[in-house]
Amino acid sequence: MCNRPLPLKPQSPAMSDPSSGVASPEVPSRRPSGPPPPLPVTVLTGFLGAGKTTLLNALLADPALSDTAVLINEFGEIGLDHLFVREVQDGVVLLASGCVCCTVRGDLVVALEDLLRGRDNNRLPPFSRVLIETTGLADPAPIVATLQNDPWLKSHVRLASIVTVVDGVAGSTNLASHPEARRQLSLADTVIVTKTDMRASQAFDTIVDAVRCHSPDARIFNAQDPDYLAHDVFGGAGTPAEGLDPVAFEDVERHSEDLSSFTIRMTETLDWPAFTLWLSALLHAHGDRILRVKGLLKTSSSDTRLAVHGVQHVMHPPVHLEADHGTESYLVFITRGIEKAVISASLRRTIAWCAHQ
Secondary structure: OOOOOOOOOOOOOOOEEOOOOEEOOOOOOOOOOOOOOOEEEEEEEEOOOOOHHHHHHHHHOOHHHOOEEEEEOOHHHHOOOOOEEEEEEOOEEEEOOOOEEEEOOOOHHHHHHHHHHHHHOOOOOOOOEEEEEOOOOOOOHHHHHHHHHOOOHHHOEEEEEEEEEEEOOOHHHHHHHOHHHHHHHHOOOEEEEEOHHHOOOHHHHHHHHHHHHHOOOOEEEEOOOOOOOHHHHHOOOOOOOOOOOHHHHOOOEEEOOOOEEEEEEEOOOEOHHHHHHHHHHHHHHHOOOEEEEEEEEOEOOOOOOEEEEEEOOEEOOOEEOOOOOOOOEEEEEEEOOOOHHHHHHHHHHHHHHHHOO
16 A cells, blocks of 8 residues: 655745845635535446446546545445555545545445545545445435435535446346336436447447336436546536436336336426425425426526426426527426326416416
């Protein structure tokens, strides 16, 4: 193990008085006013054997993600020996790529707080994003709820993306056989398909169709594509509501054994306060059965459409799409045990009520 200390940050040169030849005291740099923006967090999930460990290993070695802190389950599972530089504090190691990597020892809140406080007091190198790896059977929803509901965390971090790794060989079988795999996929806004080099080229289209049944609006990447860049997936600091493609909101209505996905289209301009009250009431009443909702909304409060995105009870702040001037509204729901007709009728009643006020 290398015990060399981390290089110190270069100090600003002292300001000097040319007439006296005596260096004057260094003028401290002025810090930006207000608290720093919340740190983007990406949740990386995927069913057992999907290739998440291989993908994560490649990410940890990628210089493009050098300013990333990674929370993993066990160091031994991903084999860090070839990347290891040194341990910078208990359970936290510095990797050759510059990544900070640590294990989650039971409490995600404590692990994240330790990371952020270690960065802020210079015990850890600086980083600009966090990647959280889950176990193969984990449900991402509790992690999302923790990020949004913990009083300290929600002012320091924000969910940037849920990325699900899907096995290009066994993915369709896993989705058909394991509810955990279906749930991981239904919550994803980004999907990476692995092992596509082990099957015929047309097999990628087959797995994409299977993915679309559970996550119709997700971005899908082929990990074997030469144009695939990890930074495009993990390096951004956006939110799940940003970068929405209206094509993703084409009429979809798909059903599996326990999940449904469907689109509700509206031509009316929506009253934003009334819509938010309706959606809040809907999620309060059926949050456990509404796995994900994403939409583009034409509202009376904005000249351009708003992008909205939520996971179960948790809604992200809406995003104004500056270059978008579409006139229709779309909502894509992924639900368990609640049908399109129920949600659509409820929304239509709200729209009709607003029209008569």
